[in-house]
Amino acid sequence: MMKKMNVESFNLDHTKVKAPYVRLVGVTEGANGDKVYKYDIRFKQPNKEHMEMAGLHSLEHLMAENIRNHMDNVLDISPMGCQTGFYLAILNNDSFDEVLVTLEKTLEDVLAADEVPACNEVQCGWAANHSLEGAKEIAKEMLAKKEGWREVF
Numbered sequence: 001m002m003k004k005m006n007v008e009s010f011n012l013d014h015t016k017v018k019a020p021y022v023r024l025v026g027v028t029e030g031a032n033g034d035k036v037y038k039y040d041i042r043f044k045q046p047n048k049e050h051m052e053m054a055g056l057h058s059l060e061h062l063m064a065e066n067i068r069n070h071m072d073n074v075l076d077i078s079p080m081g082c083q084t085g086f087y088l089a090i091l092n093n094d095s096f097d098e099v100l101v102t103l104e105k106t107l108e109d110v111l112a113a114d115e116v117p118a119c120n121e122v123q124c125g126w127a128a129n130h131s132l133e134g135a136k137e138i139a140k141e142m143l144a145k146k147e148g149w150r151e152v153f
Contacts, residue, residue: 009080014046019084020142022100022149035092036075039099042085043142050083055134057126058116060086062135065117066109070102100149110139 005011008025019042028036044050051059060079063086067074075089090099113132121127 009040012040016153017042017046018148018151018153019043019045020145020149021152022096022103023152024096025087027094035094037090037094039088039090040085041077041088041103043138044084046082046084051079051138052131052134053083054129054131055138056083058119058130058132058135059110059138061116061118061124061130062110062113062139063106067102067106069109070105071098100146103149104143104146107139107143111136111143 002011002013021040021042023040023042025038025040028038030036056079060077063077067077067088071090071093073091073093075091077086077088079086088099088103093099113136116130116132116135118124119127119130124130
């Protein structure tokens with residue numbers, strides 16, 4: 001039996017999930033009634049595979065820039081340290097279906113990209129560590145398995 005942890009993902013049995021998937025992690029309500037919906041967008045099977053850093057870094061830039069073209073209330077999309085996925089935070093939108101459509105459109109934008117946005121020393125903290133080709137390969141793999149995104153276990 002695992003000890004109950006403060007971080008939701010630390011309480012998830014990573015040996016039982018089947019990536020790729022999209023999972024609602026939780027909802028946090030603010031003092032004024034606003035709600036933040038946090039999603040686990042898992043690209044790779046935990047402890048079996050991971051995204052290479054240069055491709056992940058470029059995918060982060062591409063998704064962060066492009067997801068906002070499809071959904072207005074995105075607060076953040078950021079990579080997991082384990083390099084298996086991303087967290088997505090959305091304000092006041094509880095539509096799981098809209099999240100899936102938005103993710104699909106965003107990944108299609110990645111495939112159509114001819115450059116990585118903000119891939120320079122002024123706008124990025126490690127501008128030398130990017131791979132547009134790597135980002136496209138990750139996006140292509142994720143899109144190929146979109147029919148299974150709703151299945152976590």
